[in-house]
Amino acid sequence: MSTVKPAADPETDPRVKAVFDDIRTTRNSDFINNMWLYLAYDPALLENTWREVKAIMATPSTLDPLVKEMLYIAVSATNGCSYCVHSHTAAAKAKGMSAAQHAELMSIIALAAKTNQLATALQVPVDPAFDADRN
Amino acid sequence: MSTVKPAADPETDPRVKAVFDDIRTTRNSDFINNMWLYLAYDPALLENTWREVKAIMATPSTLDPLVKEMLYIAVSATNGCSYCVHSHTAAAKAKGMSAAQHAELMSIIALAAKTNQLATALQVPVDPAFDADRN
Amino acid sequence: MSTVKPAADPETDPRVKAVFDDIRTTRNSDFINNMWLYLAYDPALLENTWREVKAIMATPSTLDPLVKEMLYIAVSATNGCSYCVHSHTAAAKAKGMSAAQHAELMSIIALAAKTNQLATALQVPVDPAFDADRN
Amino acid sequence: MSTVKPAADPETDPRVKAVFDDIRTTRNSDFINNMWLYLAYDPALLENTWREVKAIMATPSTLDPLVKEMLYIAVSATNGCSYCVHSHTAAAKAKGMSAAQHAELMSIIALAAKTNQLATALQVPVDPAFDADRN
Amino acid sequence: MSTVKPAADPETDPRVKAVFDDIRTTRNSDFINNMWLYLAYDPALLENTWREVKAIMATPSTLDPLVKEMLYIAVSATNGCSYCVHSHTAAAKAKGMSAAQHAELMSIIALAAKTNQLATALQVPVDPAFDADRN
Amino acid sequence: MSTVKPAADPETDPRVKAVFDDIRTTRNSDFINNMWLYLAYDPALLENTWREVKAIMATPSTLDPLVKEMLYIAVSATNGCSYCVHSHTAAAKAKGMSAAQHAELMSIIALAAKTNQLATALQVPVDPAFDADRN
Numbered sequence: 001m002s003t004v005k006p007a008a009d010p011e012t013d014p015r016v017k018a019v020f021d022d023i024r025t026t027r028n029s030d031f032i033n034n035m036w037l038y039l040a041y042d043p044a045l046l047e048n049t050w051r052e053v054k055a056i057m058a059t060p061s062t063l064d065p066l067v068k069e070m071l072y073i074a075v076s077a078t079n080g081c082s083y084c085v086h087s088h089t090a091a092a093k094a095k096g097m098s099a100a101q102h103a104e105l106m107s108i109i110a111l112a113a114k115t116n117q118l119a120t121a122l123q124v125p126v127d128p129a130f131d132a133d134r135n
Numbered sequence: 136m137s138t139v140k141p142a143a144d145p146e147t148d149p150r151v152k153a154v155f156d157d158i159r160t161t162r163n164s165d166f167i168n169n170m171w172l173y174l175a176y177d178p179a180l181l182e183n184t185w186r187e188v189k190a191i192m193a194t195p196s197t198l199d200p201l202v203k204e205m206l207y208i209a210v211s212a213t214n215g216c217s218y219c220v221h222s223h224t225a226a227a228k229a230k231g232m233s234a235a236q237h238a239e240l241m242s243i244i245a246l247a248a249k250t251n252q253l254a255t256a257l258q259v260p261v262d263p264a265f266d267a268d269r270n
Numbered sequence: 271m272s273t274v275k276p277a278a279d280p281e282t283d284p285r286v287k288a289v290f291d292d293i294r295t296t297r298n299s300d301f302i303n304n305m306w307l308y309l310a311y312d313p314a315l316l317e318n319t320w321r322e323v324k325a326i327m328a329t330p331s332t333l334d335p336l337v338k339e340m341l342y343i344a345v346s347a348t349n350g351c352s353y354c355v356h357s358h359t360a361a362a363k364a365k366g367m368s369a370a371q372h373a374e375l376m377s378i379i380a381l382a383a384k385t386n387q388l389a390t391a392l393q394v395p396v397d398p399a400f401d402a403d404r405n
Numbered sequence: 406m407s408t409v410k411p412a413a414d415p416e417t418d419p420r421v422k423a424v425f426d427d428i429r430t431t432r433n434s435d436f437i438n439n440m441w442l443y444l445a446y447d448p449a450l451l452e453n454t455w456r457e458v459k460a461i462m463a464t465p466s467t468l469d470p471l472v473k474e475m476l477y478i479a480v481s482a483t484n485g486c487s488y489c490v491h492s493h494t495a496a497a498k499a500k501g502m503s504a505a506q507h508a509e510l511m512s513i514i515a516l517a518a519k520t521n522q523l524a525t526a527l528q529v530p531v532d533p534a535f536d537a538d539r540n
Numbered sequence: 541m542s543t544v545k546p547a548a549d550p551e552t553d554p555r556v557k558a559v560f561d562d563i564r565t566t567r568n569s570d571f572i573n574n575m576w577l578y579l580a581y582d583p584a585l586l587e588n589t590w591r592e593v594k595a596i597m598a599t600p601s602t603l604d605p606l607v608k609e610m611l612y613i614a615v616s617a618t619n620g621c622s623y624c625v626h627s628h629t630a631a632a633k634a635k636g637m638s639a640a641q642h643a644e645l646m647s648i649i650a651l652a653a654k655t656n657q658l659a660t661a662l663q664v665p666v667d668p669a670f671d672a673d674r675n
Numbered sequence: 676m677s678t679v680k681p682a683a684d685p686e687t688d689p690r691v692k693a694v695f696d697d698i699r700t701t702r703n704s705d706f707i708n709n710m711w712l713y714l715a716y717d718p719a720l721l722e723n724t725w726r727e728v729k730a731i732m733a734t735p736s737t738l739d740p741l742v743k744e745m746l747y748i749a750v751s752a753t754n755g756c757s758y759c760v761h762s763h764t765a766a767a768k769a770k771g772m773s774a775a776q777h778a779e780l781m782s783i784i785a786l787a788a789k790t791n792q793l794a795t796a797l798q799v800p801v802d803p804a805f806d807a808d809r810n
Contacts, residue, residue: 462648476610486659492666494672512596513611514615523575527544527578
C-alpha cells in the first residue's frame with residue numbers, strides 16, 4: 001500500500017531514465033528499489049533526492065561507507081521508518097557489516113534511546129563545559 | 136531547570152561514590168557531568184545506567200569509539216535530546232572528530248531524516264529483496 | 271492486525287449509530303473508514319474524537335480545507351502514522367490536491383525534517399528577534 | 406521565549422476569566438501556570454483544551470489520578486516536551502508520587518524506548534497471537 | 541519481513557536456551573514471542589535485554605504490574621512501535637486491563653500528544669515553580 | 676549553547692559571504708539569523724542547505740508562501756525543534772498569518788497528533804480504499 005501509484009513504465013520519461021541509469025551505474029547493479037520507483041511519480045523530486053543521496057552516500061568522504069550506512073540505520077530506526085531501516089540494513093550488509101557489528105549497532109542505538117529518555121524526563125541541565133560557543 | 140534535585144553532597148552515599156569513582160577511573164578525568172549527578176538521586180538507576188554505558192561505550196568492541204559516539208549523536212538529535220547532543224558531541228570531539236567529519240555527520244543525519252519523511256509520506260512498500268527472513 | 275476488535279454490527283449501539291450517521295451526512299458518503307469502526311469499541315471515545323475532527327476539519331474556517339489536510343499529512347508523516355498518512359492523503363486528493371501540489375508537499379516536509387535535524391544537532395540558539403514575548 | 410505573547414491582563418476577557426476561575430476551583434489553588442496563560446491568546450483554544458484536560462485528568466475514572474499523571478509524563482518525555490515533563494512531574498509529586506516511584510517510572514520509560522528501538526531496527530514481525538481482530 | 545533471520549532451532553545454543561527457559565518459567569507459559577526469537581540472533585543482546593525486562597517488568601516493585609504495562613504502551617505508541625504496542629497491549633489485557641481502562645488509556649495518551657504539540661508550538665516557558673532544582 | 680562555534684567574522688570566507696549576500700537579497704533584509712551563522716562553520720553545508728531552502732521556500736510554486744511556512748511549523752513542532760518553531764512562526768507572521776490562523780494551525784496540529792496516537796495505539800488497519808497502488 002502506498003499513497004502514490006508508480007507509472008507502469010516510468011523510464012519512458014527521459015528524466016526518470018537518466019536517474020535510473022545513474023543509479024545502476026553508481027551501484028553497478030540492475031536493481032532499482034521501490035524508493036526510486038515511487039519517487040519517479042515526480043521527476044524533479046526524484047532527481048533532487050538522488051543527487052543528494054549520491055553526493056553524500058556514494059562519494060568518497062571523511063567517513064567510511066559502512067559507517068555512513070550505520071548512521072542512516074540509527075536515524076531511520078529512531079524515526080520509525082520501516083522502509084529505510086530495511087533498505088539501509090541491506091546496504092550495510094552489502095558493504096560488509098558483520099552480525100557482531102549489527103548487534104553492537106543495536107546495542108548502541110537502544111542505549112542512546114534509553115538515556116535520551118532519562119535526560120529528557122529528568123530535564124538534566126546541560127553542563128557549561130559542553131558549550132562550544134564559549135570555548 | 137530539572138525535575139529532580141541532586142543531593143548537595145551525593146558521594147556521602149557509598150553506592151554513588153563507587154559509581155563516580157569508576158567514572159573518573161574509566162575516563163581518566165575528575166569531571167562528573169550532570170547526567171550522573173542527577174541520576175544519583177536514585178543509586179540503583181545510577182548504577183544500572185552507568186554499568187550499561189560503560190559496557191557498551193567504554194569497552195573495546197567491533198566498532199571504533201568515535202563511530203559509537205557519532206551513532207549516539209545521530210539518535211540523540213533525532214530524538215531531540217538537547218543534553219545528549221551536547222554531551223556526545225563533546226565526547227566525539229575529545230575522541231578526535233574533525234570539523235569535516237562533524238559536518239559530514241550533519242549531512243548524513245539530515246539526509247536520513249529527509250528520506251525517512253519521504254518514504255513514510257509516500258508509504259513506499261518494502262522490496263521483498265530486503266527481507267532477511269526469506270534469504 | 272489491531273489491538274481492539276470491532277463489533278460485528280457496531281450500529282446496534284445507538285451512540286455509535288448517531289456518530290456514523292453524522293459522518294455519512296457530513297461527508298455525503300456511505301463509506302465509514304476503519305478509524306471510526308475501531309474507535310467504536312468505546313462510544314465515548316468515538317463521540318469525542320468525531321466531534322473534534324468535525325469541528326476542526328469539516329467546518330468553514332480561516333484556512334482552506336485542502337490546506338488543513340496537507341497540514342494533517344505533514345504531522346502524520348512526521349509522527350510515522352501509516353494509517354493517518356493514508357487517510358489524509360486520500361482526503362487531500364478528494365479535495366483537489368494535484369500531483370504537483372503533492373510533490374511540493376513532499377519537498378517541504380522533507381526539507382523541514384532535514385533542517386530540524388540540523389538545528390537540533392547544532393543546538394543553534396534562538397535569535398532574540400524571534401521572541402514574541404519581548405515584541 | 407515563546408511564539409505568542411500573552412495579554413498583560415488576560416482576565417479582562419470574560420471567556421478567559423471563566424476558564425481561569427474553573428482552573429482555580431478545580432485545583433483548589435490560585436496558581437495559573439503558563440500553559441493556560443499562553444493558550445489564553447485564543448479563548449476558544451483555551452476553552453477547548455481546558456475542557457478536555459479537566460474531563461480526562463480531573464474527573465474520577467477507572468484509573469488512579471497518580472497513574473494518569475505518570476502516563477502523561479511517559480508520553481511527554483517520549484515527545485521531548487520540556488514544558489509538559491515539568492508540569493506533569495510537579496503534578497505527580499503533588500499527588501503523592503514518591504522518589505522511588507519516580508525512579509521506577511524512569512526505568513520503565515527508558516526500557517520501553519530501548520526495546521522500541523530494538524523491535525523497530527530488527528523489524529520484528531508481530532506475532533499472530535497478539536492480533537485482537539482474530540481473537 | 542525483518543532485518544535479521546532467526547535460527548531454525550535457536551535453542552541449540554545453550555545461552556539462548558537458558559534465556560528461553562527463564563522466560564517460560566517467569567511467565568508460566570510455553571509461548572516465546574517473536575521479540576525474543578529475533579533477539580536470539582545475538583545471544584549477548586538477548587541475555588542483556590531479557591535481564592533488564594525481567595528486572596523491571598516481572599519483579600514486584602512500587603508500581604502495579606498493570607500500570608507498568610500501560611506505561612509501556614504509552615511510550616510505544618508515542619514512538620510508533622507497532623510490535624511493542626501489540627505485545628504490551630496483549631500483556632496488559634492478560635494482567636486484567638478492562639475495555640474501559642484501555643479506552644481511558646487511549647484518551648490520556650491522545651490528550652498528552654495534543655498538549656505536547658501545543659506547548660512545543662507555542663514554546664510556552666516553563667514556570668519557575670516547576671523547577672525541582674530550586675525547591 | 677551550541678555544539679559548534681561560529682567564526683567571529685564568517686564573511687571573510689568568500690563562499691560564506693556569497694550565501695549571506697544571497698540571503699539578504701532574497702529576503703530583502705540585512706538580518707542573518709543564527710541558523711545560517713552556525714551552518715557557516717562548514718561552507719559546503721551552508722551552501723547546500725541554503726540552495727534547497729531557497730528553491731523550495733523562496734521560489735513561486737503551486738503552494739502559497741504562507742501555507743509553506745505553516746507546513747514547516749507543523750513538522751517542526753512535531754519534531755520538537757525549538758529553533759525551527761521560532762524561526763518559521765516569525766516567518767509566517769511576516770507573511771501575514773493572523774492570530775486566528777495561527778490558533779487554527781495550533782488546533783489542527785494538536786488534533787493530528789492526537790489521532791495519530793489513537794490510530795497507532797489501536798493499530799487500525801489501513802482501508803484498502805486508500806491504497807493508491809490499486810486505484
